[in-house]
Amino acid sequence: MEPSKEATRSRLEQLLARIQRNRGRDGEEPVAGEPLTASPVPAVVEEPLAAMEIPMPTAAVHPPEEVEEILELADTEEISVDVEEEEVVADIPEEFEEDVDEVPVEFDAEPVTEPVQVAALSGPMEIEPPAPVEPGFVAPEAAARAHVQAIDVSTQPVETEVIPETRPAPKPTVQMPVVPAPSFDRRPVAPPIEVAMPEPTVPGAPVELPTTTFAGTSPVAGARPAVFTRELRQTRPRTMSDILRAALRVGQK
Amino acid sequence: MRDIKLKPDGYFTFDLEAGRMDYSGGGGRLVAFPAEALLKVLGTGIDQISRTVPYLLGLHLGEECGNRVRESMGDDMDIPVERFLDHLNAVLALHGLGILSIQTWGDILLVEWVLGLGKSGEGDIVDFQEGVLAGAFRTITSQPFEAASVDESGEGARFVLGSGVLVNATRLWMGEGHGLGEIVERLHAGRHIDADTDMG
Numbered sequence: 001m002e003p004s005k006e007a008t009r010s011r012l013e014q015l016l017a018r019i020q021r022n023r024g025r026d027g028e029e030p031v032a033g034e035p036l037t038a039s040p041v042p043a044v045v046e047e048p049l050a051a052m053e054i055p056m057p058t059a060a061v062h063p064p065e066e067v068e069e070i071l072e073l074a075d076t077e078e079i080s081v082d083v084e085e086e087e088v089v090a091d092i093p094e095e096f097e098e099d100v101d102e103v104p105v106e107f108d109a110e111p112v113t114e115p116v117q118v119a120a121l122s123g124p125m126e127i128e129p130p131a132p133v134e135p136g137f138v139a140p141e142a143a144a145r146a147h148v149q150a151i152d153v154s155t156q157p158v159e160t161e162v163i164p165e166t167r168p169a170p171k172p173t174v175q176m177p178v179v180p181a182p183s184f185d186r187r188p189v190a191p192p193i194e195v196a197m198p199e200p201t202v203p204g205a206p207v208e209l210p211t212t213t214f215a216g217t218s219p220v221a222g223a224r225p226a227v228f229t230r231e232l233r234q235t236r237p238r239t240m241s242d243i244l245r246a247a248l249r250v251g252q253k
Numbered sequence: 254m255r256d257i258k259l260k261p262d263g264y265f266t267f268d269l270e271a272g273r274m275d276y277s278g279g280g281g282r283l284v285a286f287p288a289e290a291l292l293k294v295l296g297t298g299i300d301q302i303s304r305t306v307p308y309l310l311g312l313h314l315g316e317e318c319g320n321r322v323r324e325s326m327g328d329d330m331d332i333p334v335e336r337f338l339d340h341l342n343a344v345l346a347l348h349g350l351g352i353l354s355i356q357t358w359g360d361i362l363l364v365e366w367v368l369g370l371g372k373s374g375e376g377d378i379v380d381f382q383e384g385v386l387a388g389a390f391r392t393i394t395s396q397p398f399e400a401a402s403v404d405e406s407g408e409g410a411r412f413v414l415g416s417g418v419l420v421n422a423t424r425l426w427m428g429e430g431h432g433l434g435e436i437v438e439r440l441h442a443g444r445h446i447d448a449d450t451d452m453g
Contacts, residue, residue: 240337241330243355244394247362247415251443 308384315388318344367409
């Protein structure tokens with residue numbers, strides 16, 4: 001008949017207490033009056049504790065039969081002996097192992113449902129790598145970065161040229177030239193606006209058409225100030241091609 | 254002062270009887286002919302030769318300028334007017350020929366030319382300017398542009414640019430004493446086309 005667990009544990013604790021008394025307070029010096037014998041127990045115990053190296057005291061004071069009894073008691077599935085620390089450790093029963101895994105863990109952030117995608121970059125641009133994402137837990141800063149849209153610069157060339165803003169075309173109903181307000185942006189300095197007045201007409205003659213005057217912007221020696229008058233009824237800036245095409249087709253029906 | 258050395262690899266050849274001014278050599282460099290010297294050439298024996306000589310001289314110089322504009326700007330004319338004028342004025346400035354600005358009276362294209370030599374709008378110079386404008390715009394656009402002076406009273410002379418029919422009608426109406434506003438109205442009404450058809 002095998003001894004019960006409680007009996008085994010009790011017996012084992014008694015043996016360890018006895019060993020403690022024999023070893024003394026620091027485990028090195030034997031207690032006077034006790035028999036001093038050399039321990040024949042090998043340093044490495046064979047199976048099933050082969051993988052468990054049990055260092056023994058260099059000056060063991062307990063008799064060999066007691067050591068054998070300890071080892072026999074320790075050769076169970078549920079109880080192990082740590083001779084170095086002199087304590088009895090009971091294995092966690094299997095029926096409780098699942099309970100340990102199911103211990104609820106509280107997180108301080110909502111899990112991210114959208115996957116974090118980072119596009120491949122080909123240029124010298126350096127980006128901060130995203131924080132490691134653990135299942136069920138994402139730090140707030142990592143969650144914020146997850147919403148940053150990744151840009152594939154390999155297909156989008158980086159332009160450094162400053163593109164001047166396009167001025168909005170004046171409304172058709174406006175009858176006064178639009179004077180651009182002074183600005184400090186990067187657009188070229190707008191030339192002064194000069195309203196092209198119609199030529200004096202003969203009394204009774206039809207009203208002449210509004211004119212548009214264009215002038216270059218490059219500083220040329222001897223050049224007068226640039227003149228630019230926007231045609232009032234113009235809906236979009238006319239290119240040179242538009243003007244030349246119209247000039248060659250004037251009056252054609 | 255920097256010494257000016259003769260570089261015989263580039264030069265102009267004037268043929269006043271034929272009204273030609275050719276530019277030769279230069280090894281790719283631009284040899285600019287000073288405007289003051291050009292005016293002296295135009296005033297030399299101008300009474301003994303045809304009035305078309307200043308026009309033809311200007312035509313050749315305009316073609317030369319037009320080629321240089323096309324080299325720098327390309328063939329794409331779908332560009333802002335200011336950019337077109339930047340290229341053209343830069344080339345004209347090398348010859349000391351002042352600066353151009355463009356006006357549009359409806360569909361009519363007017364070019365105002367401030368020559369800056371105090372002789373803008375005078376007789377032979379106007380013929381020369383008409384030739385430069387025609388040569389430059391023909392070369393740049395590959396279209397049959399002609400130019401006619403319509404206003405010589407302001408700071409700069411103004412020229413109407415368009416087809417040969419349009420320019421001829423403009424010259425005719427200007428000679429009859431019609432104002433620029435009325436001429437523009439007639440052109441928009443297509444009366445120059447009707448007149449050309451009647452004459453044809």
